[in-house]
Amino acid sequence: MSRHDALWRDFLGDGRRLVESCNPMEVSGRLTRINGLVMEAAGIKLPLGSGCRILVPGGGAVEAEVVGFNGDKLYMMPTDDVFGLAPGARVLPMEVGVPRLVPGKRIGPRRRAADRAKHLPVGDALLGRVVDGAGRPLDGQGPLATQETRSLQGRPINPLARAPIAQPLDVGIRAINALLTVGRGQRLGLFAGSGVGKSVLIGMMARYTEAEVIVVGLIGERGREVKEFIEQILGEAGLARAVVVAAPADTSPLMRLQGAAYATAIAEHFRDQGRQVLLIMDSLTRYAMAQRELALAIGEPPVTRGYPPSVFARLPQLVERAGNGVEGGGSITAFYTVLAEGDDQQDPIADSARAILDGHIVLSRTLADQGHYPAIDVEQSISRAMTSLIGTNQLRLIRQFKALYSRYHRSRDLISVGAYSAGADPELDRAVAAYPSMAQFLQQDLNAPAHFDDAVSQLEAILSGAGEP
Numbered sequence: 001m002s003r004h005d006a007l008w009r010d011f012l013g014d015g016r017r018l019v020e021s022c023n024p025m026e027v028s029g030r031l032t033r034i035n036g037l038v039m040e041a042a043g044i045k046l047p048l049g050s051g052c053r054i055l056v057p058g059g060g061a062v063e064a065e066v067v068g069f070n071g072d073k074l075y076m077m078p079t080d081d082v083f084g085l086a087p088g089a090r091v092l093p094m095e096v097g098v099p100r101l102v103p104g105k106r107i108g109p110r111r112r113a114a115d116r117a118k119h120l121p122v123g124d125a126l127l128g129r130v131v132d133g134a135g136r137p138l139d140g141q142g143p144l145a146t147q148e149t150r151s152l153q154g155r156p157i158n159p160l161a162r163a164p165i166a167q168p169l170d171v172g173i174r175a176i177n178a179l180l181t182v183g184r185g186q187r188l189g190l191f192a193g194s195g196v197g198k199s200v201l202i203g204m205m206a207r208y209t210e211a212e213v214i215v216v217g218l219i220g221e222r223g224r225e226v227k228e229f230i231e232q233i234l235g236e237a238g239l240a241r242a243v244v245v246a247a248p249a250d251t252s253p254l255m256r257l258q259g260a261a262y263a264t265a266i267a268e269h270f271r272d273q274g275r276q277v278l279l280i281m282d283s284l285t286r287y288a289m290a291q292r293e294l295a296l297a298i299g300e301p302p303v304t305r306g307y308p309p310s311v312f313a314r315l316p317q318l319v320e321r322a323g324n325g326v327e328g329g330g331s332i333t334a335f336y337t338v339l340a341e342g343d344d345q346q347d348p349i350a351d352s353a354r355a356i357l358d359g360h361i362v363l364s365r366t367l368a369d370q371g372h373y374p375a376i377d378v379e380q381s382i383s384r385a386m387t388s389l390i391g392t393n394q395l396r397l398i399r400q401f402k403a404l405y406s407r408y409h410r411s412r413d414l415i416s417v418g419a420y421s422a423g424a425d426p427e428l429d430r431a432v433a434a435y436p437s438m439a440q441f442l443q444q445d446l447n448a449p450a451h452f453d454d455a456v457s458q459l460e461a462i463l464s465g466a467g468e469p
Contacts (some may be wrong), residue, residue: 025100029074031089034082037253037297039064041074041091049153051077051094051118056084059370063094063134065118065174065254066249068101068298075298076122077254079134119149120262122269127242130230133182133247133259150269152261154321165358165385172208173201174450175376175442178459179398180361180383181390185324185331188383189284189353192340192363192375198337199225200446201363202280203233205335206242208449211278213270214242220256220286223248230326249286253297256290264321279322283337288315288349312348316356359383372443379406394456400463404431405438439461 029044031054039054044201045067046052053061054076062082068075076091105309109222125146130139137144165183192198206214216234218226226246230239243266247259260281267279281287287310295308302308322334336357340350354360354442359382367375379402387395408431415432422429444450 007009023397027093029091031085031087032073034085035297037077037293037366038067039076039082039085040360041076042072044074044076044091044093045072046093047288053092053094053204054078054085055090055092057089058084060084061092065258067254067294077252077294077297079252079255079258082316087341115245118258120152120265121146122150122266123148126266128240128242130226130244130246131262131455132243133255133257133262135262138246146270150265152258152265154265154268156320157323157325162332163327163329164388165324166199166388168452170208170210170388170452171205172449172451173204173374174374174444174455174458175374175378176361177450177452178354178378178394178441179378179401180359180381181394182333182359183385183389184333184385186358186385187319187322187334187336189336189338189360190363191340191350191354191358191360193365194213196363196365196368196382197375198363199229199233199282202282202335202337203238204374204444204446204449205230205232206278206280207238209278209333210276211333212241212275213267214238214278214280215263215267215270216242216244217260217279217281218244218246218248219260219263219267219281219283220247220249220290221282223250231337253290253293256286257294260287260318264318267334268321271325271332274328274330275404276330277332279332279334281334281336283339284315284319284353285339285349287318305346307348312352315349315352319353319356358385372439373446374444376442378402378408378442397456397459401459402440404434404463407431408435408438434462434465438463 020100027044029041031039033040048066048068050066052064052066055061055062062078062080062085064076064078066074067077076093084210121144123146125144129137129141129144131144134142158297163185166186169182169184170177171182171185182188190198206216206260216229218229226248234242234244242265245259245263245266247256251259262280263279267277270277276318288307291311291314292307295310296302296306300308300310319334319336322332324331338350338352338353340347362377362380363375364377364380365375367377407428411420411428411431420428422432441458
């Protein structure tokens with residue numbers, strides 16, 4: 001048998017398997033109840049996570065997803081507006097996206113449940129595009145020119161098969177590069193309240209970070225911020241190598257959850273190709289709030305400040321999908337924004353995220369009010385992987401910098417009222433002399449990137465000017 005005959009035989013075999021997996025019978029149910037965000041259907045049995053269409057009388061359909069069941073009743077959450085639905089509307093299951101048959105490209109069997117979940121488009125055609133949580137373009141540039149799809153439910157990676165975090169990553173932010181060194185494949189949280197400068201900081205990272213592909217997930221934020229982030233913060237150069245998934249606050253909770261999963265799936269696709277990916281998700285708190293809305297709507301009891309247990313189960317499932325792949329493969333360096341003030345230790349989402357991430361960068365409102373940008377509080381921030389990424393000399397410089405910086409802030413009130421006299425404490429004298437240089441070092445202009453080697457050299461120059469302890 002020639003190679004040509006073998007290719008066609010495999011092609012026909014893949015087509016036969018795809019046809020056999022389809023249900024030749026049209027199964028349908030009826031809509032029986034709508035209670036807030038939850039719709040109930042009877043007469044149809046579908047697994048959790050399945051997509052379905054509810055026909056609107058007079059034409060059109062509303063897409064929904066199965067989020068629970070009770071006996072013979074299905075609980076569904078809509079992804080679109082439910083206006084126009086009537087009692088008894090037909091509920092039809094949606095077929096999982098069938099991959100396109102290409103001669104010479106084999107299609108593996110979908111044995112896992114994750115492989116039979118909802119599939120959305122991925123691939124290089126998404127670079128420079130803005131899509132919503134369902135993979136539909138929002139930028140008016142026409143349909144996506146790709147036939148590749150990927151399941152929203154990622155396959156878990158064996159933790160022993162992951163490559164360790166061993167290579168520092170230049171993010172273009174002086175304070176982070178020098179004092180909070182980030183490694184390739186690390187997952188960090190940006191903790192801050194509203195209006196402190198999170199969006200500007202992640203925009204600077206998106207433009208200056210050394211990454212082949214950037215995936216930005218704007219989850220639950222204001223719709224106005226989506227356009228501003230793309231045009232003013234990200235810019236044309238940043239958008240050319242980026243994929244933006246936007247699921248603003250006015251979308252349904254299910255669409256916000258799906259948008260976060262979709263952004264992660266796109267990042268996983270590029271990582272599996274061996275590329276270095278930067279994943280930015282704004283914000284993890286809105287993702288948790290969307291899960292809370294969904295869980296409370298189907299009757300799950302709250303346990304901590306109105307958050308049901310499923311919220312704390314979904315957070316690590318989403319975060320653990322990022323990180324390094326197998327040895328010699330690609331990586332996903334992820335930054336998740338978390339809405340919390342720096343000193344608020346009672347927020348359950350911030351506390352849970354702090355425990356599952358590989359470090360946290362806290363933005364201070366006090367510094368922002370003083371015009372100190374980026375408002376990074378280096379005293380409360382930490383990078384857990386930093387010790388394995390930098391040498392002993394830089395580690396010594398970081399300890400000296402933090403010691404002097406903290407010493408000055410502890411004695412700031414005494415200095416401001418004139419209660420301290422120079423010469424009484426040599427360590428405080430060094431801190432007072434070095435503080436203007438340290439404060440200038442921590443600040444950075446929006447359009448001025450600071451590379452890793454330059455940041456470390458400036459740090460060494462500041463401490464050498466302050467003298468040895």
